[in-house]
Amino acid sequence: MLWLAASTRHALSESEFLRKYALECLRLAEDCAQAARDVESPLLRAHFEELAKMWAAQAEQDLDADIVKSGLN
Numbered sequence: 625m626l627w628l629a630a631s632t633r634h635a636l637s638e639s640e641f642l643r644k645y646a647l648e649c650l651r652l653a654e655d656c657a658q659a660a661r662d663v664e665s666p667l668l669r670a671h672f673e674e675l676a677k678m679w680a681a682q683a684e685q686d687l688d689a690d691i692v693k694s695g696l697n
Contacts, residue, residue, distance in 0.1 A: 649686065657673070659672040
C-alpha cells in the first residue's frame, strides 16, 4: 500500500500515512460488521465477522506502529 502514498498529489509523512491507513481499516471493519448484521446466512455472517476482526486488528497494528515511530510510547 505504500504506492498509494507515492501516488498522492501531496506527499504524506509515514506517520500521516499510517494514521490514514488505520482509519481506512477501521472503516472497512465497520462495513464488514454492518454486513454481518445485515445477512441472514450464518456462514456469511461468520465470514463478515472474521473480516471485521481482521480489519480492526490491522488498524490497531498500524496505530501501534505509528506510536512507536512517533516516539509516543
